[in-house]
Amino acid sequence: MYEVTLKKGKSFDVGGTVFKKGVPKVVDTKLGNYMKDNPVFQVVEKPVENADSVSPSKPYTQSGLKKLSVAEHEEIIEALGGDPESVKNADQRVDLILKLQEEQAGE
Missing domain, CATH: 3.40.5.20 (YqbF domain)
Structure with a gap:
């Protein structure tokens, strides 16, 4: 890493x-x-000692994500491999995070 x-x-x-x-x-x-x-x-x-830091142990929820700031949304989207500039508002960021999270869970 x-x-x-x-x-x-x-x-x-x-x-x-x-x-x-x-x-x-x-x-x-x-x-x-x-x-x-x-x-x-x-x-x-970087040492690979904590590879789980990128993906959370508990999945993100819509209500939990709505409480986060724009910067936190962007950080999560990037950590999940998405492009934060592809969305324009909080609802779109939350939807993208949930979609990316679901895609990673399916892998």
Whole structure:
């Protein structure tokens, strides 16, 4: 696992994963290895001791998600592999989180 942070530019899409400037994101080893020589990114190898931190132990609920802030919604969407810029309001963010969560549970 690697923690990748965009250093230059506003946002950057690599293989369907969207990076925003200054916002660290944990990626798998394959993507981290691909990106580590790119000067646009800061890539730091992370130990895999807590792989469950990306997906919650309890599933998100619609009522629980409605209590969260926009930044928290965006963080969850990114952690689930979605694009937070593809939705425009809180209801759409909540729907996207629930959809992404359901897709991951089916894998």
